[in-house]
Amino acid sequence: SQQGEEDPQALSIQEGENATMNCSYKTSINNLQWYRQNSGRGLVHLILIRSNEREKHSGRLRVTLDTSKKSSSLLITASRAADTASYFCATDLNTDKLIFGTGTRLQVFP
Amino acid sequence: DAGVTQSPTHLIKTRGQHVTLRCSPISGHKSVSWYQQVLGQGPQFIFQYYEKEERGRGNFPDRFSARQFPNYSSELNVNALLLGDSALYLCASTGRSDTQYFGPGTRLTVL
Secondary structure (H helix, E strand, O other), rough: OOOEEEOOOOOEEEOOEEEEHHHHHHHHOOOEEEEEEEOOOEEEEEEEOOOOOEEEEEEEEEEEOOOOOOOOEEEEOOOOOOHEEEEEEEEEEOOOOOEEOOOEEEEOOO | OOEEEEEOOOEOOOOOOEEEEEEEOOOOOOOOEEEEEOOOOEEEEEEHHHHHHHEEOOOOOOOOOOOOOOOOOEEEEEEOOOOOOOOEEEEEEEEEOOEEEEEEEEEEEEE
C-alpha cells in the first residue's frame, strides 16, 4: 500500500515558471526523500530531509517538511524542459523500507 | 564510481515460468532493497537485505524470494509468474547515509 499521496497528480507549466508538488503521508517518519523518474526508468535521488529539519535547499530545489501536518512540499524554481518527469516522495522509519507516494507527473513546455 | 546496476534490462516471460533478476550495489554498500513498480503507481517495497540477511519483507506472496551474496550483490526470484507480475523491478543500495540509490530497473513483461 502507498504511504500517502502527491498532489497534484499532474502539473503542466511553461519553462521558467516554478513548480510546486505536495506530499502527504500517514505515519511517523525518520526521513523523507524526493525522487525523480524519467519515462519509467530508474529513480534519481533529489534530496533527503530528516524529521527534525523543516527546510532544505539543493540548487533549484527547495523542500519543506511539516511533521505536525504529515506533509512535505518540493519546489522547483525556474523550471526547464529537462525537468519533465514524475516526482515521488518516499518516507522511512528507522529502516531501509521506503514507502512511496503515488507521484506527480510534471510537464514543462519550452 | 559505478552506480547500482541491474540485469537484464528487459525480460519477457510467459505465465507459470520462473524469473531471476540481478542487482549489483554501489561499491561499499552492504544493504540492497528490491521494489516493484506497476505502471502508473509508486514503487512498492519487496525485500531488504543487509550483510546477506533478510531485514525486511513487504506484502508479497511466497512466490517472491531473494538472496544476497558475499559480494553484496543480490538476486530476486519470482516463481509461477502471473500476468500481474508485469512491472518494473527496481533495486536500491544504501551505504552509511540513509539515502537509497536506485538502479535503472528491469522491465518484466509476463504474457
